[in-house]
Each structure stands twice: as C-alpha cells, then as structure tokens.
Amino acid sequence: MDPSCTCELCELKELFFGNLERKYADVICSGKVEKEFSKGETIIREDTHISDFVYLKSGLVKLYKRGDDRTEQIISIAKPFDYVSLLSVFSTNLYNYSVTALEDSVTCNLKMDVIRSIVKENGPLALSLLQKMSRVADAIILDSLRIRKKHLRGRVAFLLIRFATEVYFSNEFELPLSRKEMAEYVGMTTENVIRSLSEFRKDGILKIYGKTIQIVNMKTLKSISEFG
Amino acid sequence: MDPSCTCELCELKELFFGNLERKYADVICSGKVEKEFSKGETIIREDTHISDFVYLKSGLVKLYKRGDDRTEQIISIAKPFDYVSLLSVFSTNLYNYSVTALEDSVTCNLKMDVIRSIVKENGPLALSLLQKMSRVADAIILDSLRIRKKHLRGRVAFLLIRFATEVYFSNEFELPLSRKEMAEYVGMTTENVIRSLSEFRKDGILKIYGKTIQIVNMKTLKSISEFG
C-alpha cells in the first residue's frame, strides 16, 4: 500500500482497506484527493453530475435540499465519517442533495467509477458499504420521525441536546447553525425558533451569548425534548 | 437453475439471478419461501429479530413505526418490488420498522445469512443491492421533504394523486388506507384529513363513496398538491 496514503483517523481505511487486496488499495490510494472547505463553502451542489464519492474526514456539514426561493430544507447534520455523499450516489447520476460546510472541513474524494468497479469485484467491501448506507438512511428517517412527533419547543430542545451530546460533548458549545438554519432543520419558522430559545433562557434552562449556548438545566431540556 | 424457481414477474430474478452464477442461484432458489398475507396481517414487526430478507411480490403494504399508545407513523406505502425489508436489514439485528399488508400480499423470503454470504462473494449483486437501497432511501426522504412543505390540504391531495397515478393508474380507486392511516402518513389529525376530503367533495374535486374515491378535477387537485 502506498505509504503516503495515511488517513490515520479515516474510517475509509476500515471501510475500504480492511476489505481490499493490495492491488485495489493502491488504485484507491493513488486516486484519492483531499479537499479543504472553509465554513460556508459548498461541497456538493444538488442537480450536479456525480463524479466523486465524497467522505467527510473532519469538520461538520449540513445536508439539505434547496427550495424555490431562498429557503432550504435541512435533512441532517453530518459529523466526520457520516455518509455525506453516500446517499443517492449509487442510484442516480445527479446529486439529490446539497452539502455545505458548517465548520472548516476536509473531505476525501474518490472517483465513482473506480469505486463502482472495485465494488463489483469485491463483495466484502460492498457489504461494508451496504451496512454503512443502511445505517445512514435509517438514522435520517428515524430522526425525521422523532422530530415530527414533537412540537416547536421539543424540536429545538432535541436539536440542542444533539449538539451537546453527540457533536461537542459538552453542555457549552458554539452553535454551528444560524437561527434560520435551525428552523430549516426542525421545520419551523425562524421567529419561532428564536422565541423558543428566548423562552428557554427566561426559564433558566439556557444561557445564550450570540451563537454560544450553555445548557444550564439539561434535565428539564431533556424532558421538553421528550414530551414537547 | 432450479426450474421450479420461476418468479416470472419477480424483480428478484433480475436483481439476484442476473448477477448470480448457477451455484448461487441454486442456493437461493432452494432457500426461498413464499408467504401469503391477507389484508391487515402483519408481515414484519419492529424490534423483532431479522432473519429474513423480505421482498414484496404482489399486493400493497405500509411501512411504519409504532408509537407509544395506539398511534403509528407511516413512513411509506410500498408496491411490489419496492424495498420492504431492504432498509435496516444490513445495519442491525432488529427490524426498525413494522410492515403490514394493506391488500392481500405475497412476499418472497430469503435467509439473511445466505444473502450476506453470497453478497460477500458476488460484487455485481452487491452493486445491484446498493443501487436498490439507494433509490429506496432517497424516495422515502424526498417524499418526506415534499410532504413537509405542504399544508394539510396539499398533503391529502398529494396522497390521493399518488394512489391515482402510481398505484392504481386510474382516477377512480378504492382507498387502501383508512382516514386514520392517511392521517398517520401525512402527519396530521384524522379529523383534519376527513375535513379536507369533505372540502374536496364540496368543491367538486372528488366524489367519495366510503373508501372509493373518484377524482373529478385532477387539475385542481394537482394545483392544491403543489401549492397547498
């Protein structure tokens, strides 16, 4: 294997390389390209031709669909090694979703036709991909169902808890989303998301300094997320 | 290939057999079991151990998630050869969703461990499955986004148009869902779904005889579905 191909922390390594014979590993190694994106930069634009299989190495991104006017619908927030381009990639020639960096991010890109041809010759790798895709799709669908059961405040609480427990591992963090984006994710209005945050602040559940959120009363927030 | 293995109309044939050498085809053929379900019978119950890969040969089913009390959230309505157990099957040991027959249905069941082991040895088959799964997941997610953008009336209109154009291929059909199930699919209350239907009837857009729906003014219904 090409020694320069050292994605030490990269799940790609497990995903692909654990299942690859040397000859394929070399093909992938030599074909992979790392790309850096600053916060706010678009990584994938929907309705664009799919040429690359894109994997997130570091950073944070949003997966979303553009609307008619200036509205977007956010489908999910992805941490490193979550899917990214994994959906649609095998079913169509055009990306169905857009992806934008919420924080400075690095992706690892591989040519789709290389992936496709290697998948054909490598069952274990294919099985890994099936598992990965299955997990990603499930997570998106289940989250969406969870959110739909809640009211405004519950949705906002859910989102905050997500960031605290699964992205930043801290009760204090800087929101990677604007209020508008939070609204696009939970399917409510920007004003109403702001109102919820203000209420949480007034109730002593949160402290808010611009985009910095400190969860003071996680217990209450959790119960709001569950019921509301 | 076992000549008794004649799923003439079955997509499984294309999916598997087109990609299988004779020895694998025989394994699958001898392992497959057809099961019949009457309308209303449960095909898959969530939180149950996944042993089979289930494919819908004929009929119509709903994919849904059970709630706390007596509520369900319907995720999608599946025609023959749409996914069915395709989601979650590769990622977990327990079904994440339940599946129930909306019309008399026949499934083709294959043992998961057989599928898994064959996938490992057969790349092209794996690629077919990846494409299939990708398409199914995308359809569910995109539909869910489409529905969320609409108001009550638009959601109901959307659902009716779906049945007319993609399931029954006719402007007159018998609803396979109760009003309650329609509500569970579009994410609104049963009463409000009924109200929408009544309004459509009063406006001369539909004729309703119990579960039989006749779409009189498809053009208006479509515009309601698009805006509403």
Added chain:
DNA sequence: ATAACGATATGATAATTGTCATGTCATGAT
C-alpha cells in the same frame, strides 16, 4: 464614517391545526 444588509429579537395578529364533544352508520359479538 456611513450606509446597507443580514442575523437576532419581540410583539400583535392572522392562519392553521389540534382537541373535544357529539352523532351517524356499518359491522361483528353476544
């Protein structure tokens, strides 16, 4: 420095949806 803009914030009001009560009808159980 100033203007323009977008993000954040809040209030008033309108629109939409949910909840509860009530009633009919068809169906199946006793």
Added chain:
DNA sequence: ATCATGACATGACAATTATCATATCGTTAT
C-alpha cells in the same frame, strides 16, 4: 335482535404556529 365497537363525519373552541411589522446589533461595502 340488541349491544358494543370502530370508522366516518361535523361543529365549536383551544392551542399552536405563521406572518407581518418593527427594532437593535454587528458586519461589510462604499
């Protein structure tokens, strides 16, 4: 035959959310 039950239906009212107006603040462009 009668009763209980659940699906369908409608109205009145409450709860929730959206829309519109307005204001502040910080940032960027000129």
